[in-house]
Each structure stands twice: as C-alpha cells, then as structure tokens.
Ligand SMILES: Nc1ncnc2c1ncn2[C@@H]1O[C@H](COP(=O)(O)OP(=O)(O)OP(=O)(O)O)[C@@H](O)[C@H]1O
C-alpha cells in the first residue's frame with residue numbers, strides 16, 4: 097500500500113494547465129526526486145501536497161486519508177523552502193522550536209529536541225545566532241532542522257541546495273542522504289539538477305511541461321530512458337536514426353554502416369539512443385571522423401562527425417593511446433547498451 | 443601629474459555638491475541660526491525688537507504654565523495621532539499587500555490619492571462634515587433624531603487627532619508596506635506548515651517583522667503631527683492652540699517675534715531629540731531584523 101499517493105492530480109491557473117494527470121505512489125521511507133526543467137510544475141506539485149495550492153482535479157492521499165479535507169497547518173509535513181523562509185527575528189533555536197511550541201510540547205522536552213535537531217545538522221553551538229548572521233549553508237541546515245524536529249510524516253524539499261556553491265552542495269547532499277537514512281522519513285526533493293536527483297533518490301520522477309515523462313530508479317531512468325526528453329535531460333546522449341530491416345533473414349537493425357540483430361516485434365524507422373561512454377572505437381561500425389578531442393582528466397571527450405550526424409564519445413583515460421583529431425574511426429556498441437524508440441509493431 | 447589629478451578628484455565631489463550645499467545653507471541653516479538668535483532678543487509693545495542678548499523669552503516659557511500646557515497638548519495630540527495611524531494603517535497595509543494585482547494598484551492609488559490634495563482642502567472637508575450644527579453629518583444625525591446637539595468636533599482635541607490621522611495615514615501605510623515588501627513571500631506558508639494558525643502567524647511572525655516599519659512610520663507621523671500647522675489652525679483656530687499655531691500667532695498677531703522664535707526653537711529642539719532618540723533605540727532593538 098502506498099504511503100503517499102497522488103491520483104491523477106492536475107492544476108490549472110486560469111486557462112493554463114501547469115500540472116496534468118500526475119499519478120505517483122510513494123512508499124514509506126522512500127526518497128523521491130521530482131526532476132525537470134524550470135517551469136515544468138515541480139513546485140506547483142509540491143505545494144499541492146503541502147496544501148498551499150488546491151488541485152484542480154484529482155486527489156492526494158496520505159495513509160489513505162484524503163488530504164483535501166486537512167488544513168495545511170494540520171498535515172504535519174516538514175517543508176524546506178527554496179528561500180529557506182526562516183523567521184529572521186528569531187534565533188536558530190527559536191526557529192527550530194516554533195513547530196514544537198505550536199504542538200504544545202513542554203518547555204523541557206522542547207529544549208532537548210531543539211538541541212538534538214541542531215546537533216544532527218551539525219549546528220551545535222549556533223543556538224543563539226540569528227539567521228541573517230549565518231551563511232547560506234548554515235541557514236539551509238536550520239531550515240532542515242526546523243522541518244525535521246516536528247517528526248514530519250513526509251519531508252518536502254523545494255530545491256533546498258540550489259543557493260549553495262558546488263562544494264557545499266555536495267557536502268549537503270551527502271549529509272541530507274545520511275540524515276534521511278538514519279531517521280527514515282519519506283522525502284520528496286524538487287530539483288532541476290540531474291546529478292543531485294541521481295545521487296540522492298531511490299526513484300526519480302522526470303517531468304516535462306506538467307506531465308510525468310518517466311518514474312524509475314536513477315539507473316533505470318539513465319539507462320532505459322522512456323522518451324527522447326528523458327535521455328536528453330539525464331546526461332549526454334547520442335540519438336541516431338536507424339531502420340529495422342525485416343526483409344533480411346534474420347531481421348537486422350541498421351544505422352549507417354553499423355548493424356545488429358533486430359529487436360523482436362518492431363519494424364520501420366526507429367531512433368537508436370546510446371550513451372557516449374558506452375561507445376567504443378572498433379574495426380567495424382558507424383564510420384565517423386573525430387572533430388575535436390578534449391582531455392578532461394579521468395576521461396577523454398570526443399566530438400565526432402558520423403554518417404548519422406554528430407556523435408559524442410567518452411573514453412576512460414586508461415593509459416591506452418586514443419585516436420587524434422581528424423582521424424577516421426568506426427563507432428561500435430553492444431546492442432544491450434542502446435535503447436530503441438519509435439518504429440511500428442511488426 | 444598624479445597629484446594634480448588627485449587634487450582635482452578630491453575637489454570634484456565638493457564642486458558637484460556645491461549648488462545643493464549652498465541652497466541648504468542659504469535657505470535652511472542661516473534662517474535657522476537667525477531664528478535661534480532672535481529668540482534671545484528683547485521685545486516691547488512700543489519699542490519693537492531690540493537686538494540684545496537676554497533670557498526673557500526663555501524664562502517666560504519655562505515659568506508660565508500656559509506654555510507647558512501648550513506643549514503638552516501638542517505632544518499629546520501627536521502621540522494619539524501616531525497611535526491611531528499605526529492601529530489603522532498597519533492592518534491596512536497588510537490587507538493591501540495581500541490583495542491581488544489589479545486591486546492592489548487601485549487601492550494603493552486610493553490610499554496615496556489624498557497626498558495629491560492640499561492638506562487645507564482635506565481638513566476643510568472634515569469641518570464641512572462636522573462643523574457645528576451646519577455640518578453635514580451633524581445635520582443628518584440631528585434630523586434623524588440620533589443626536590440632540592451636534593457632535594463636538596471643531597475646537598476639540600479629538601477632532602484635531604481625527605483630522606491629523608487622516609492626513610498622516612499615507613505615510614504610515616507606505617512605511618509599513620515597505621516593510622512588508624521585505625518579507626519572504628513563503629514566510630506565512632512556512633509558519634503554517636509548522637502548525638501555526640492565522641492569528642499566531644500575524645502575532646508571532648508578521649508583527650515582529652513589520653515593527654521596524656511601523657516604528658519608522660510612527661516617527662514620521664509623530665514629527666509631522668507635532669509640527670503640523672494647517673490642520674490645527676483650521677480645527678482648533680485660536681481657541682485651541684498648539685505649539686505651531688502659537689508661534690504663528692506670536693509672529694503675526696502679537697508681533698512678538700522673539701517669543702515666537704523661542705517657541706519655534708523649543709519645538710524644533712524637542713522634536714529633534716525625540717526623533718533621534720527613538721530612532722537610535724529602534725535601530726538597537728531591531729538590529730537583527732534590519733540587517
Ligand atoms: N500563481 C500562479 N499563477 C499563474 N501561473 C503560475 C502560478 N504559479 C506558477 N505558475 C506557472 O506554472 C508553471 C510551473 O511553475 P512551477 O513554479 O511549478 O515551476 P517549477 O517546475 O517549480 O520551476 P522552477 O524550477 O523554475 O522552480 C510556470 O509556467 C509558472 O509560470
């Protein structure tokens with residue numbers, strides 16, 4: 097049974113449909129990311145779960161209770177806002193204590209839980225600081241402590257790391273994941289950073305223009321993208337036009353001078369999608385000319401001009417000699433590394 | 443070469459500010475100094491102003507309870523006006539801020555509109571409504587039998603406070619509104635998600651954050667009310683005087699310029715002390731909200 101369930105949720109602002117037909121079942125303790133480009137409706141979806149916006153259609157259920165009947169103040173969700181929304185007139189400890197105060201937790205217990213929450217996010221000793229006197233990372237951790245201290249049933253994070261510099265962001269990602277693992281709170285993270293979504297979540301919901309493109313584990317979404325949008329959005333990818341030739345026996349999938357046994361049940365023109373790090377240089381395959389070769393430390397990045405259009409190849413820097421610019425090469429890959437889209441059922 | 447350029451650079455700011463500086467010195471500092479000096483001169487019914495240095499005027503103000511009463515009334519009216527504008531203006535600004543796009547601009551115009559109309563016209567409006575038994579509201583209420591005698595408004599402190607509060611309201615609303623603009627747009631949602639109800643949100647989250655705005659609005663309203671002339675002159679006339687109308691009368695009716703100058707100087711000094719003092723207090727108290 098799903099812990100948190102979104103059932104065909106939609107949101108319209110006037111005539112504009114911002115979220116459409118959004119269905120998702122979140123298990124208890126799961127870490128889910130909403131990933132998508134700016135303006136695709138991630139925040140809107142999150143705010144509907146939080147109760148700050150009402151869905152135009154559909155229902156949201158938490159432990160089988162319809163949330164529409166429950167006021168946002170009574171939902172007991174922990175939320176970290178993109179801007180943190182800390183109370184600037186209160187100290188870090190007062191900020192964290194606010195939710196407990198609203199729940200009439202006794203003064204002694206409150207002090208103990210605030211102390212523990214701040215210690216958990218690594219802010220012991222910062223109790224009496226005001227938010228304006230803290231760094232971005234520290235403020236973000238106060239916001240996290242404030243959301244976690246009320247022991248929320250679901251933690252909603254709206255791009256909480258987007259204001260931090262790269263190094264701090266990485267540290268916070270690790271910290272966030274550790275905290276979530278230890279206390280096991282069901283978490284939904286909104287982000288437009290694919291690395292963040294991949295390194296943190298159990299499952300990723302890839303969104304585009306208010307619709308779900310794919311729901312799956314980071315590995316699934318990366319390796320078996322359900323649409324061109326997903327494969328383009330999650331890292332670099334090569335899309336080659338190919339055809340399935342059913343007149344040959346056995347049937348073959350052909351892209352330029354590369355070919356492989358055809359996947360069952362498809363025919364006609366298809367798109368072959370393959371990650372750059374899965375392409376190797378071989379003796380047979382798609383013929384291509386290397387346009388530029390870029391050294392990136394632990395790997396080489398090749399931009400090639402192939403029979404089927406531009407292609408990117410990434411090779412590990414394993415000490416072997418690599419082709420140089422201007423060289424003509426053959427690109428090859430294993431059929432199980434590609435995904436094939438389009439075509440008609442044969 | 444560089445020293446010449448440096449010198450020119452150092453002189454440039456002075457040269458650029460010179461016109462404004464000259465205006466400031468010419469129309470503000472010099473007349474002010476002359477007024478202060480004037481307050482130490484002597485005056486007699488027949489001899490006029492005598493440019494000597496005596497403390498007669500200051501002594502009279504300090505000892506005659508008439509002046510104490512006058513200043514006490516001035517500040518009482520200013521304080522009540524400030525309280526009234528804060529009580530009405532802060533919620534007004536909050537409601538205005540929560541309105542959506544088009545209504546917000548319409549009502550902002552409604553609130554700021556009065557600033558475009560002369561203070562005299564606005565105060566005369568109150569006089570037309572409540573002025574004795576000829577006032578419109580009084581007439582209506584009396585003919586409807588709600589009241590027997592006209593509501594006392596003209597020549598009363600209540601009337602003066604009401605009319606002043608009306609004139610000063612935009613300053614308070616604008617000042618609170620500016621403070622509201624600095625709030626995080628998600629701050630109310632954040633409080634709500636932690637379990638706070640609407641009253642708690644206003645009392646614990648919104649009020650403390652807009653307090654600096656209310657207080658700076660209060661300083662503006664207080665100093666403008668305490669030194670206001672037109673409104674007290676129309677509502678209070680010569681029957682109910684405040685410091686500003688008193689100074690005016692000494693200058694233009696009694697022709698005792700030195701005494702008028704002393705009253706004006708005292709009002710200025712008192713106001714400057716109050717404003718600077720409370721400003722310092724506010725800044726210290728709200729250091730973390732301001733920064
Ligand atoms: N209150 C509103 N009224 C009208 N349109 C809105 C409103 N809020 C959001 N939108 C529109 O809905 C769409 C989705 O907005 P949303 O904030 O959910 O995007 P997002 O995925 O969170 O983007 P970002 O990554 O930039 O935060 C946008 O096109 C936005 O213009």
Ligand SMILES: [Mg+2]
Nearest residue numbers: 138139140254
């Ligand atoms: Mg957003």
